[in-house]
Amino acid sequence: MKTKTAVDIAGLKLKNPVLTASGTVGFGEEYAPYLDLSGLGALVVKTITLKPRAGNPPPRITETPAGVINAVGLQNPGVEALVADILPRLARFGVPVIVSIAGETAGEYARLAGRLDGVPGIAALEVNISCPNVKAGGIAFGTEPAMTAEVVRRVRENTALPVIAKLSPNVTDIRTIALAAAGAGADALSLINTLSAMVIDVERRRPLLGNVFGGLSGPAVRPVAVRAVWQVYRAVALPLIGMGGIMTARDALEFILAGARAVAVGTANLVNPGAAAAVAAGLEQYLAEQGIGDINELVGAAHRTGG
């Protein structure tokens, strides 16, 4: 039986629903020896800012049971390097590229969107308003509905590309942020970014990470992320990209059943550079085994069967 794995996210046609989560595969090239990038639904590159950013002092990563905590601090070469060097090199991989952007002011987001508009090789923009490692005036943009709306609206005004807002779980009610993003013109939502977290080095009796706080990801956050997708699916009619602790196709299915039309694999790439391809292959095999003709039939299916 022929199964259909293609999905449509706000006009963006993906051959399958599996993406890479921003920041976990860099700009993709390092993964090419282990992962057939053309087999991905899309590659979401590391968040880019207007100017190059050095990022936070080391150590930048540590672990906790079933999770990792990173405090990279958006180290990136800046938008001009992306346009001049990186995007042209990515073309050969034959994978839709989603560019993640972040700024320190709503104006910076707007300028980034404008700069990237019309640049060849970009399939969509993901607006990172949720990085716990960089903050404007002490808080992430995506923890406040008015700021979320402001940033999304300014990006929307400056680009013809599909706009995906990436939401933070570090909020009281993620639905209010999702509604704000939808109202401001987002075409889709990514959820979730990492949870604010920290680890203390008991030997040295001080915070372990150079930045004190970091963002928690990996299997430890999966139930939180699935809950967020479930809630937002009920509140907002936009297509959702679910992520948080996906290691296997089974994990991805949880997100799809909760309402995600696509999923992104993040931390699993660090553990196994072939993880995203294995998740995609596993989903396909599941559909075949279950006799399901189209993966879209599963999107949000858990809502219809009770709960």
Added chain:
Amino acid sequence: MTYITDAKVVSHRRVAAGCRRLVLAAPDIAQAVKPGQFLHVRCDGGTRAGHPRGAPTSVGRIGLGWVGSADPLLRRPLSVHDADRERGTVTILYRVVGRGTGLLAEKRTGERVNVLGPLGRGFEPPGHPRQSGHPCQPGHPRQWVGHRRVAIVGGGLGVVPLFFLARELSVGVPPGIQPANAGTPGHSGVPRRAVAVFQGARTAAELDVVDFSILPVDLFTATDDGSRGHAGSVVELFLDTVCHEPVDWVSAAGPPGMLRALAGALETLGLSGEFSLEERMGCGIGACVCCSCRIGTPERWEYRRVCADGPVFPAREVVWE
């Protein structure tokens, strides 16, 4: 070329209190690896999850299906201690310090360990036979080109990757060659081997973890407690020694304090060299920028990736905190 593979444990032995030597069958890695490179090792539950192609699928075990344990999640960077290209094995030598190495220590002969590697840029001392275009093949007679005398300086378990380097640099080199600088003012005049190893440790027992005396090198040892060799730091010993037996290059690895002191010594002597650094890693392949260290000058530095730009960096470019 790097590989991801479920390597079979050929042997796994305790070599000293809290230290273990693990020999893995990994022919591709054994062929490709250079001294100073490392493996990214899944310490638990990694065997099936590590397969890029995924495990057999069925309902309930989908795609990657069974991931084994998700704790610890991250791989552990461990230097290659030695490689036997003929037998197709790589050896790592590690100290059991925490959760990952603790679980690794339980692997028995015949079990499998998922490893990714070889990773990183290794040691590149100038005058290395490899750089003369001479094939580094087993059984091939080495020619020592350049006739340079390389000092290898290691502290604690930093000597792990240095053993591989010392072996590659010294094997096949005729004993007692006159280095290019023999006869220069201050040289002792004694024919010396092409490789001088300076090994420092806290105690004699710690020195025994890696035995350089089985290699054709000149060996100088130092212990903090004076239980063997020079009593004091290996950097002091290095300075005292090279004043009358000059060397041309220094390849070093060890705790940050030692490397920092050595950097000062190299500056005093006007010597060049290279240091192997450590930092906490995520991916190990250069994508996540988690493993950054400062490279440049104290005034102008940038973060570089230990896993992909290093772990070996030019000594004078390392910017200490």
